[in-house]
Amino acid sequence: MKEPKKLVLLITYDNWGYNQYIADALQDKSYDVMHIDFHSFKYKYPGIAHKTLNFFTKNLGIINLKHVYYNEVILSKLNDIKSIDTAIYIKADFLSKQTIEAINAKSKKSVLIISDSINRYPKTKNILSLFDKVFSFEKKDCKKYNLSFKTNFIYKTADTIQTKFKYKVFNISSYDNRFPIIKKIAETLYTMNVKSKIIIFSKKENTEPYLEFSKSPLTISEINNFLDESEIMLDVSRSRQQGLSFRVFESLGLRKKLITTNKDIVNYDFYNPENILVIEDIENITIPEIFINTPYREVPKNILHKYLIENWVEDLVN
Template sequence: MQEEEEKVVLLITYDNWGFNQYIADALEKKNYKVKHINFHSFRYKYPSFYHKALNFFTKNFGIANLKHTHYNQIILDQIKDLKSIDTSIFIKADFLSKKTIRAVNEKSRQSVLIISDSINRYPKTKNVLSLFDKVFSFEKKDCEKFGLRFKTNFIYKTIDEIPAKFKFKVFNISSFDNRFPVIKKIAKALYEMKVYSKIMIFTSKENNEPYLEFSKKPISIDENNQLLIESEIMLDVSRNGQEGLSFRVFESLGLKKKLITTNKDIINYDFYNPENIFVIADLDNIMIPQSFFENAYVPVSEQILNKYLIENWVDELVE
């Protein structure tokens, strides 16, 4: 009896937090051979100051981006030895050229694009949508507007039992961006409510506020997971115009933690329970009832959770 040929999955991502490696690991457990090209692990070095200055002007005038050209070439170089690909999966393809995507597609049984952000934030994504067999997005509005398939983020870590004690009541970790004023406002409200929180912001700025912790150095996903375990409740703050659910939501589901969020669309999901999830409706009048902090977490059914577990989540990508 002839042995079945090993199926290859090509995963092309910019995995700055490490979440996409969970996709690769889940597919490998299903006996796929996964080649993960992660651009966050590549560092482009300008040949000279002239090239750096040139790239500043060409990039801003929409002519060319030397970094993106370099990344596209890496893909072309790394797929040379791949004779055939069962499924090519792209996450964040706005900086890829049509030439590169077509070169990958020529070797692939099917090509898949996952958009884990709004197209408004990365509008160049619109230029390549037609090149893929399947396009998934976590934004319902983009799915309706561009005819995409809806797919949430996933649960990558679970626990069996909720710890008896926690180091922090509320935890959040974020980059310094346009969400900062909202995060600061919520952190201050929690501080005034005497809710002990760890709210971390990555930035080179200095901070004198007792309710915020600034860090110049990003932490690893393992360090992040440890802080999650040590915290009882998670804080989730959406970007402006974002309705899709962030990884904070699915971390809270997998780790059986309550969630405070600014994402109002969360009430439309099957796992929503006001006992577990508090939605901040008015940022100018943040009032979280004391009972939310005191009452126990209400377990979500296994049937619902199974839909979002990474080992089941990946099936739709390769079928």
């Protein structure tokens, strides 16, 4: 008699769509995967009074009606589920301790993945003890809170190195405290006559010739098209961020050079100064033309192997 597939529950706030790659990789390994993406939940305030009240209560740290709704819907989706082999959470700081405990009571194993600094999302500290294993992208958090270190993953690969491109440098970012840095780098590339595609999600108006503002998010498919059309990727890390972003792993998988502000990247096994340019001083940006114009150097396959999504998911379920 054929054994039933093991059930993996993946609970994420998948605002960019990258976590679906985790679900797909697990399904490819013959797990039965239930992916609950609570970013897709649509909450409607009962009235303007509730919306106004929620504005004050969430900022005071009392209650967030949207988060209450997320918890209720998630639990309702699991009413008929009796047993879960592994429950994997990403962005669990949105969830209450009661919700996590109720789900974990049905789960043989619980795993939390923290993809950002705990300083940025301090509520995460309150739930660390609820999980059997906690992975973090941030080395300093792993040391401070005794967590297991894990990087981001490669979800898209290229079989060959491209030679023809529409753009030299590509970046896509939200409008946040990184914007002044992105703007400086974009301006530097512009003065070097380097053709770039640098997109910022913002409702603001843009007057600079070296930036594009988009009022609505792009799909992963649209982003992937720009990745394919670009020779070099630009990665600007958040303030005090040490963990590596998806831009880094997209560049690895697609065999593209990278310009980054993340200084810790030099400590990784795939680092090669011929492929990766680290901007050390944002006030004095230097981008050598030899870096821009020389070809990409292959990274050994045995190094790339562990970052591929199909291998990356292994220690989540084993």
